[in-house]
Amino acid sequence: MPFRIAQIRLVSSHPEVYEPCDDSFALVDALLADRINLVKHQPALCMEVGCGSGYVITSLALILESGSVGAQYLATDINPHAVRVTQETLEAHGVHAELISTNIASGLEQRLTGMIDVMVVNPPYVPTPEDEVGCEGIVSAWAGGENGRSVIDKILPIADNLLSEKGWLYMVTLAANSPLQICLKMREKGYASRIVLQRSTEEESLHIIKFWRDADI
Amino acid sequence: MRLLTHNMLSSNMKGVSNGFPLRIEVEKVVEKQVDFNPDFLKNMFSKVHWKALADASRIMGYAELPEEADRSMLDSDDFLRKFHHALLELHLEEGALVCPETGRRFPVNKGIPNMLLHEDEV
Numbered sequence: 001m002p003f004r005i006a007q008i009r010l011v012s013s014h015p016e017v018y019e020p021c022d023d024s025f026a027l028v029d030a031l032l033a034d035r036i037n038l039v040k041h042q043p044a045l046c047m048e049v050g051c052g053s054g055y056v057i058t059s060l061a062l063i064l065e066s067g068s069v070g071a072q073y074l075a076t077d078i079n080p081h082a083v084r085v086t087q088e089t090l091e092a093h094g095v096h097a098e099l100i101s102t103n104i105a106s107g108l109e110q111r112l113t114g115m116i117d118v119m120v121v122n123p124p125y126v127p128t129p130e131d132e133v134g135c136e137g138i139v140s141a142w143a144g145g146e147n148g149r150s151v152i153d154k155i156l157p158i159a160d161n162l163l164s165e166k167g168w169l170y171m172v173t174l175a176a177n178s179p180l181q182i183c184l185k186m187r188e189k190g191y192a193s194r195i196v197l198q199r200s201t202e203e204e205s206l207h208i209i210k211f212w213r214d215a216d217i
Numbered sequence: 218m219r220l221l222t223h224n225m226l227s228s229n230m231k232g233v234s235n236g237f238p239l240r241i242e243v244e245k246v247v248e249k250q251v252d253f254n255p256d257f258l259k260n261m262f263s264k265v266h267w268k269a270l271a272d273a274s275r276i277m278g279y280a281e282l283p284e285e286a287d288r289s290m291l292d293s294d295d296f297l298r299k300f301h302h303a304l305l306e307l308h309l310e311e312g313a314l315v316c317p318e319t320g321r322r323f324p325v326n327k328g329i330p331n332m333l334l335h336e337d338e339v
Binding site for chain 1: 218219221222224225226227228229236237249251252254256257260261264266305323327328329330331332333334
């Protein structure tokens, strides 16, 4: 039986919001590939940083609901148009996530420490000039600065702070981001990692990496 | 915005030492039914700042939560139902969250709080 994920025809849009693309599809495919583990994981709180169109957080909610997991969902984006579009996408699929317009997790870092069981991130990973990072509107969806790592390197310590003891992080990376080096960086913080899915398109080579805390590291 | 989210948000203004809890300014509250999940509530109980939740729910027009709560109350279905309603079913649809130290207002429109700061506030 195919599991329900967000349907493209129900995904809302706005000229200033990144539409679901190969990277979004790869991340959802990775979540589907890990579906049995996700359901067994029984997350209470799930979060997406940079929710864009809402395609990924909606799919995550649908995947977990089909496994009867009663989790709550939280999603942030620095682009206020994106959180509105995400709200419309969630509503069109009959699922709910709490939405916050904010930079990564600003405002949540104090109280949400150690509480997130599943975090999903499709960061702005495209190598760009540094001054494009965090620009208003749709540019914030892809502009990743030097090696596409500027925002990723800001997100990683925040994810480490927010993830629970059993927390998992799924993140999209590009070959140009040096995924191996990201894994080593997270290893220093005590995380094991695995490439859940690899996909090469004409334009880019994507890796979806899953991180979890491992006491043996 | 649910009160669960309010309970997890603090003022992120530069220089603020205690930005929690944010004061709620209510313009419009809506109630939305959510599936009752006792396991989730029991899991969240130790993580929720009770006084902040009780105060916030009162401001939102729901005065059924006790001032103080402890784990033994989780055995009561009546208590769990009230906790559930306050935490998940009351939504601040329009209004604002106000920093307790600086008075900076973070608007909430269509149920979405805007915590974005201006350059000189970061």
